Structures are given as structure tokens and as C-alpha cells.
Amino acid sequence: MESETERDAQCVWMEGDVVQTLRALGSPGPLVEEGMLCQAASEGPCSLHFTALCSWLASELKSISPLEECITPTTGPEDSETFQLEASGLVNELRCPYPSLTAGDVTSRLNNTESCLQLLLFLGSELLAARILHARKPLAQCQVPRDAGDGxxxxxxxxxxxxxxxxxxxxxxxxxxxxxxxxxxxxxxxxxSAGLPEGGVGKALLSKSLGPEQWENLKEIHQALSVEYVCRRQMLVTRLDVTVQSFHWAEGAQQHGAVMRQLYQPLREALSARSSITLAHLLSAREDLSVITKTTSKSSRERTACPVNKVLMGPVPDRGGRPGEIEAPMPTWEDRRRGGSAGGRKQKWRGKGRKQK
Incomplete structure (x- = not known):
């Protein structure tokens, strides 16, 4: 049998491991200190801090793992028996390898400091492993909490x-x-960034820090602009659809309509009216983005110039449109403006061929 000195040394060793595990998990409460933890573990299920810590570990595990059992924090010593029953169900579901937590009378398993520390160490180790596995999953496979928003x-x-x-x-x-x-x-x-050449990234376009109210205003501006750009993009996409549809009206295109649709449809599906610009683009924008370059500038034409631009158009039909050559304007009906022969009487016309009232 173990002596009391050996048991105390083992409790001190376990206490240090439990404190390190709780700190790594970001545990709330005062039990991240060794003195407070040892005192709460000695009280066991009668300690409100101990039961609250076990409940937090169980809830964190359940949020990222498909568990059915849970632990409810106690409100007094009278709830200690219920707490031990719930803890027993949870460790059995997690297939705990420690016999001291799974064998014997349920209401007497946590009557010593060593068993309480062992329970905290087991739950903390399970939570650490669950978080690591959960973080390695792709984003689409991650479990979404029920109270999480979609926006x-x-x-x-x-x-x-x-x-x-x-x-x-x-x-x-x-x-x-x-x-x-x-x-x-x-x-x-x-x-x-330390390994990049000097000036390789460039200075940020947004150089000032914004407060919470300013971020909210910026968010509202972004939403208003997004609605405007969605309308414009939808108009351009609709124009494109109409233009492509007009190509099918030609007699020669009727024979190749299926091929044209086969080529155009994948490109059309890739076009979306929704704007992909977010506030993150503002944070990542550099100063050179504020420099507006004309599309006809020399630097732009170096990349956009092509042989088609050098093709000259031949003679085209005269479409008119010269103001000095149009016909005289229509009559101005001056008599009607002056009163005319109607004598100020109101007349109603209901269309051509109908009687005057």
C-alpha cells in the first residue's frame, strides 16, 4: 500500500499538471492557482468552484464533440450526489481508463483529493485533444454552434x-x-515580413486607427455601396445575356447554337452579381491603390494593346445627326395657347372617331 507521504507527493505532481492544463485551455475561475486548486480538490463535490470547473470542461467538450452526457454545476453540498452521478456518466461515455473514476460506489469515487485531481486532469486532456482534432478539420466540416450567426x-x-x-x-x-x-x-x-526586402509590401492605405463607432459607420457605408454595385453588376450581366442572345438571331448562328451555348454557359455561371469586396480588402490595401491610372495611358496600353486596335474601319453609311440639316420644327399651336376659337370651353376627347362631348 502507498504511504501517506507518497500519496501527498503524487497529489502535488498531479496538481502541477492540472494547473498547466487549465491555463493552456484558458479556464476561467480562481482554480488556475495551485493553492486554490488543492483546496477545492480536497473538498471535492462539495466545492462550488470544483463542480463549476468540471461543468465548464464538460460543456467545452460537448461543444466540439458528439457527447450526450453533461455535468451541471452545483449550488450547494446537497447537490454533490447528483454531480457525482453526472460525472460518472460522462467518464464512462469518454471511456476513462482510470479505475478509480469508473469502479466502485458512484457516490464515493470523488471522496479524496487524488481522485478529484485525476478527474480534472482527464477532462482537461480530453478537451485539449478534442480541440486539436477539431482545429485540423476543414472549415466546411467544423460543427457550427447553434447560437452562431450566419453573416x-x-x-x-x-x-x-x-x-x-x-x-x-x-x-x-x-x-x-x-x-x-x-x-x-x-x-x-x-x-x-522580416525576410522580405525593404519596401516590398508597401505602406497601408489606411494608416489611422478607427474607433468602434467609426467601424460601424464604415460598415454601413460598405453595405450601401455593396447594394449599389450589385445593381450595377446585375445590369451589366443582363446586358451581356441580351447581347449573346442576339448573336443567335443570325442565320449562320442557328446551326451552331448548341456549341455557342456550351461555350458560353460555363463562363456565364462564373459571373455573379454579388460583390466580393469586403472590409478586409480595405485593411490590406496599399498606398499605390490610390493612384488612378487612365486606361489610355502609356503604362496601361503596354498591356492592353493588340493588333485589333490597328485595324481601320472602312466607309460607313451616313447616319445623319447634324442639327443644321434637320427639317423645320412642328407648329407651335400659338392659337391654342392664346385661347383660340374654343372660347375657353372645356372639351373632352375620347379618341379618334368618337363624338365630342
Whole structure:
């Protein structure tokens, strides 16, 4: 049998591991300190802090794992028996390998400090492993919490996913702590930027920091512009459809209508009226983006010039349109403006061929 000294040494060793695990998980509450943790573990199910910590670990596990059992935090010592029953069901569902947590009387398994620390260490290790596996899943396979929104959250994840892929980092999920994610991104970006030549990235176009109210105003402006651009893009796409449809009216095109549709349809499906510009593009814009270059400038024509531009048009039919050669204007009906012969009487006309009333 183990002596009391050996048991105390093992508890101290387990306590240090549990504290490190809880800190890595970002556990809330006061039990991330060794003295507080040891005191709560000695009280076991009668400690409100201990049961609350177990409940938090179980809820975090259930949010990213398909679990059925859960642990409810207690409100007093009278709930200790219910807590132990729920903890027993959870460790059995997780197939806990520790006999001290799965064998014997359910209401007496957590009556010592060692068993309580062992329960925290097991739940914390399971949560760490579950988060690692969850982070490695593709974004489309990640479990979406029920209370998560579909708008801004999806937009943020879509922006961060290619960034993390480019930097060789794990893809973000809805359960990833946002502060830690941005700290990791900042560290990685600083390391990558250090190896680039000076001035290779360029200065940011947005050089000032914005407050919460300014970001909200910027978001409203972006939404208004997106609605405007969707209308314009839809108009251009409709014009394109009408133009392509007119090509099929020619007699020669009727024989090749199926081939034309086969070639045009994939290109048409790739065109969307929805704007793909987000606020992230504003943050990533460089100063050179504010320089407006004309399409007819020399630098632009170096890339857009082609032999077609050098083809001259031959003689075309005279379509007129010269104001000095048009016919005299229509009569101005001056008599009607002066009153005419109607004598100011009101007349109603109901169309050609009908009687005057």
C-alpha cells in the first residue's frame, strides 16, 4: 500500500499538471492557482468552484464533440450526489481508463483529493485533444454552434481561412479564441515580413486607427455601396445575356447554337452579381491603390494593346445627326395657347372617331 507521504507527493505532481492544463485551455475561475486548486480538490463535490470547473470542461467538450452526457454545476453540498452521478456518466461515455473514476460506489469515487485531481486532469486532456482534432478539420466540416450567426462570423472565417493556409497555420474555427488567434497571426506575419526586402509590401492605405463607432459607420457605408454595385453588376450581366442572345438571331448562328451555348454557359455561371469586396480588402490595401491610372495611358496600353486596335474601319453609311440639316420644327399651336376659337370651353376627347362631348 502507498504511504501517506507518497500519496501527498503524487497529489502535488498531479496538481502541477492540472494547473498547466487549465491555463493552456484558458479556464476561467480562481482554480488556475495551485493553492486554490488543492483546496477545492480536497473538498471535492462539495466545492462550488470544483463542480463549476468540471461543468465548464464538460460543456467545452460537448461543444466540439458528439457527447450526450453533461455535468451541471452545483449550488450547494446537497447537490454533490447528483454531480457525482453526472460525472460518472460522462467518464464512462469518454471511456476513462482510470479505475478509480469508473469502479466502485458512484457516490464515493470523488471522496479524496487524488481522485478529484485525476478527474480534472482527464477532462482537461480530453478537451485539449478534442480541440486539436477539431482545429485540423476543414472549415466546411467544423460543427457550427447553434447560437452562431450566419453573416459576420462566416465572413470573418472566410477571410482568415486563406490567410492561415498561406502562412502554414492551422485553419481557424468558431471555437478558436480570437485574442490568441490574432496574437499568433501577428507573430507569424512579423517573422515572414522580416525576410522580405525593404519596401516590398508597401505602406497601408489606411494608416489611422478607427474607433468602434467609426467601424460601424464604415460598415454601413460598405453595405450601401455593396447594394449599389450589385445593381450595377446585375445590369451589366443582363446586358451581356441580351447581347449573346442576339448573336443567335443570325442565320449562320442557328446551326451552331448548341456549341455557342456550351461555350458560353460555363463562363456565364462564373459571373455573379454579388460583390466580393469586403472590409478586409480595405485593411490590406496599399498606398499605390490610390493612384488612378487612365486606361489610355502609356503604362496601361503596354498591356492592353493588340493588333485589333490597328485595324481601320472602312466607309460607313451616313447616319445623319447634324442639327443644321434637320427639317423645320412642328407648329407651335400659338392659337391654342392664346385661347383660340374654343372660347375657353372645356372639351373632352375620347379618341379618334368618337363624338365630342
Amino acid at each position: 459576420d462570423d462566416n465572413e470573418i472565417l472566410k477571410e482568415l481561412q486563406p490567410l492561415c493556409q498561406t502562412l502554414g497555420m492551422a485553419e481557424p474555427t468558431r471555437d478558436t479564441p480570437v485574442p490568441q488567434l490574432f496574437r499568433d497571426l501577428e507573430t507569424k506575419l512579423r517573422d515572414v
